[in-house]
Amino acid sequence: MFxxxxxxxxxxxxxxxSEAIRVVPHFPKPGIMFQDITxxxxxxxxxxxxxxxxxxxYRDMDISVVAGEVISExxxxEYGTDCLEMHVGAVQPGERALIIDDLIATGGTLSAAITLLDLV
Known part of the structure; x- marks a missing residue:
């Protein structure tokens, strides 16, 4: 589709x-096909x-910053909880940011990233 x-x-x-991404079956729990990008x-x-x-x-988009890692959310x-962090000041009010998530299962990471950006 992409x-x-x-x-x-x-x-x-x-x-x-695709061939460079290692697939780890049943990690971290049965049924998950973890895509290891290392x-x-x-x-x-x-x-x-x-x-x-x-x-x-994204070349023609007016993106001011790519959000990095310390405000937290x-x-x-799908298999527990985690915490996302972003450097304070990494994104300024009014700037546009690009969020890249390497794996979307529940959307939790993406949602947390959006919440962090909304705090700016």
Whole structure:
């Protein structure tokens, strides 16, 4: 769906990216197919493809900052809870931010990130 919607269907970079991501079955609990991107980060070519696709997709958007990691927001995961943090001052009022979530299962991380940005 992402590939077709963004003109990437058949793009060989997506295959390289997919092959670089390690799938850990039944982690952290049965039924979860965890997508471990640390192997992608170690594959320089596949990681470059990932960055290039992001750059191509967001190049023409007026994004002021990419939110990093320390105000915090707790959130629910499919298998427990966690906490998201962001540096105070990383985003200024009125700036536009891009949120990138490497895995969306329940939307909790994305929701927490939005809550943090709303606090600015």
């Amino acid at each position: 590939a077709a919607e963004n003109g990437l269907k058949g793009d060989p970079r997506l295959q390289a990216i 192997t992608l980060l170690l594959d320089h070519k596949a990681f470059k493809h990932t960055v290039d696709i992001f750059v191509d997709r 707790a959130y629910e995961l």
